Amino acid sequence: MKGRGSALLALxxxxxxxASTFVVSDRVLTETGPxxxxxxxFAIGSLVLLPFGIAGGLRARDLFRSAYVVCGLTxxxxxxxxxxxxxxFTSPDSAALLQAALPVLTVMLGLLWLRERLRAGRALGLxxxxxxxxxxxxxxxxRFDLLGNLIVLGGVAAYAFYTAYVRRFCxxxxxxxxxxxxxxxxxxxxxxxxxxxxxxxxFRPPSTDGWLAITYLGVVAxxxxxxLWAFALRKVSASVAGTFTGGIPAVGYLFAVLTGAxxxxxxxxxxxxxxxxxxxxxxxxxxxxxxxxxxxxxxQERGRVDAVYxxx
Numbered sequence: 001m002k003g004r005g006s007a008l009l010a011l012x013x014x015x016x017x018x019a020s021t022f023v024v025s026d027r028v029l030t031e032t033g034p035x036x037x038x039x040x041x042f043a044i045g046s047l048v049l050l051p052f053g054i055a056g057g058l059r060a061r062d063l064f065r066s067a068y069v070v071c072g073l074t075x076x077x078x079x080x081x082x083x084x085x086x087x088x089f090t091s092p093d094s095a096a097l098l099q100a101a102l103p104v105l106t107v108m109l110g111l112l113w114l115r116e117r118l119r120a121g122r123a124l125g126l127x128x129x130x131x132x133x134x135x136x137x138x139x140x141x142x143r144f145d146l147l148g149n150l151i152v153l154g155g156v157a158a159y160a161f162y163t164a165y166v167r168r169f170c171x172x173x174x175x176x177x178x179x180x181x182x183x184x185x186x187x188x189x190x191x192x193x194x195x196x197x198x199x200x201x202x203f204r205p206p207s208t209d210g211w212l213a214i215t216y217l218g219v220v221a222x223x224x225x226x227x228l229w230a231f232a233l234r235k236v237s238a239s240v241a242g243t244f245t246g247g248i249p250a251v252g253y254l255f256a257v258l259t260g261a262x263x264x265x266x267x268x269x270x271x272x273x274x275x276x277x278x279x280x281x282x283x284x285x286x287x288x289x290x291x292x293x294x295x296x297x298x299x300q301e302r303g304r305v306d307a308v309y310x311x312x
Contacts, residue, residue, distance in 0.1 A: 072185020
């Protein structure tokens with residue numbers, strides 16, 4: 001129970017931090033491009049994570065593991081890159097509300113791909129979270145642009161896959177090692193986009209306040225949250241982690257209201273309902289520890305992933 005409690009605390013902290021990033025990123029995007037913001041964010045995050053990753057056992061020869069490549073692409077480059085592009089077309093409160101799709105997609109992958117069980121308490125919590133976020137999304141903001149929505153939702157789908165993938169193949173890896181390697185691979189995938197953006201529009205250096213915001217996004221909202229998420233997925237199922245993300249729209253909307261977005265009571269009530277669903281899911285009875293046959297299957301799957309890495 002102690003390990004589960006620390007995992008739930010890690011998930012809660014991650015969701016709270018993520019919910020603040022939509023407003024912060026939207027402010028920075030008035031000064032610089034989405035590729036520059038995303039790359040600088042993870043360059044700073046990588047500088048923070050890498051010493052801890054090396055101390056945890058990360059070696060240069062291990063960086064080409066397919067698991068690290070997949071995590072860097074889906075959990076870093078696609079999720080955060082598409083989120084920042086989407087913010088060019090839609091408002092931060094709308095982007096936060098669109099995270100409503102994340103718990104649903106993650107739970108679906110947990111059920112269909114990972115064969116996880118959905119207990120009654122967690123199922124009820126998911127229903128409450130979905131109802132809450134639907135109530136919130138039903139009254140979208142004035143910049144609720146279709147193109148921006150689709151771009152942000154593409155990133156959400158990528159992160160749902162990342163969560164399920166980590167749960168299936170990466171729980172044997174140290175969280176700090178996985179977070180460090182994923183961040184580095186995210187930079188690799190972001191580099192061509194950065195080069196194209198600078199070639200087309202030139203380099204747009206942020207102001208002092210912009211650099212402070214990017215530092216927060218890199219150190220706290222990237223490095224720390226990658227570490228916390230990887231740690232939590234060693235202790236709880238993907239469906240539990242996915243349900244926690246139901247709190248992002250609610251808290252993200254609250255941050256947007258505190259920074260100037262209009263307050264709509266139906267959205268506030270929907271956010272409260274979503275948070276109630278997250279709480280119910282978190283306090284439901286945990287899944288049983290897998291038996292030996294199941295652990296053997298998991299080891300075989302991980303072995304196949306590493307075999308692909310060795311042959312490539």
